[in-house]
């Protein structure tokens with residue numbers, strides 16, 4: 001009946017409580033000129049299934065997904081590939097490095113309007129698809145069936161009860 005027990009229980013249930021996050025690029029500044037997007041990305045845990053939202057006044061900026069070379073040299077892809085809604089939402093569908101630039105004027109080259117992130121795998125259930133409100137009782141495919149069955153049986157109320165029992169040492 002120690003913190004170790006509580007920790008183990010939390011380790012088992014925590015994946016159930018994890019859900020996809022929206023990251024507003026630049027937070028309240030949005031997608032804009034002369035903002036340090038590398039500093040903004042620093043320390044953030046981007047996961048598969050999360051979303052990036054680029055916010056800016058329509059027509060002033062745009063968003064291109066590029067590769068590392070395009071990022072480095074501010075190479076604009078064809079205009080047809082631009083996102084232009086001013087509220088561009090990109091689902092981070094795969095792990096790995098992702099690069100985005102603004103393709104308007106010299107915003108990328110002259111005003112560092114570029115973002116580089118690394119997306120981490122959504123462990124420990126890589127097959128889990130993003131859903132609006134994952135229910136703990138809902139059956140989902142897990143690689144490890146024993147682990148999966150434990151999680152599927154857990155009900156939020158039970159989780160609280162088990163945690164309380166552990167803390168107060170019944």
Ligand SMILES: *[C@@H]1O[C@H](CO)[C@@H](O)[C@H](O)[C@H]1NC(C)=O
Nearest residue numbers: 066067068069070075076077
């Ligand atoms: C990067 O993208 C450009 C097109 O924007 C392409 O020509 C180039 O081959 C790509 N480089 C790599 C390493 O994939």
Ligand SMILES: *[C@@H]1O[C@H](CO)[C@@H](O)[C@H](O)[C@H]1NC(C)=O
Nearest residue numbers: 022051053086087088089090
């Ligand atoms: C912007 O996009 C997000 C995510 O797609 C959406 O939830 C939100 O309602 C949109 N906001 C506006 C102002 O369109």
Ligand SMILES: [Cu+2]
Nearest residue numbers: 061102104107
């Ligand atoms: Cu721009």
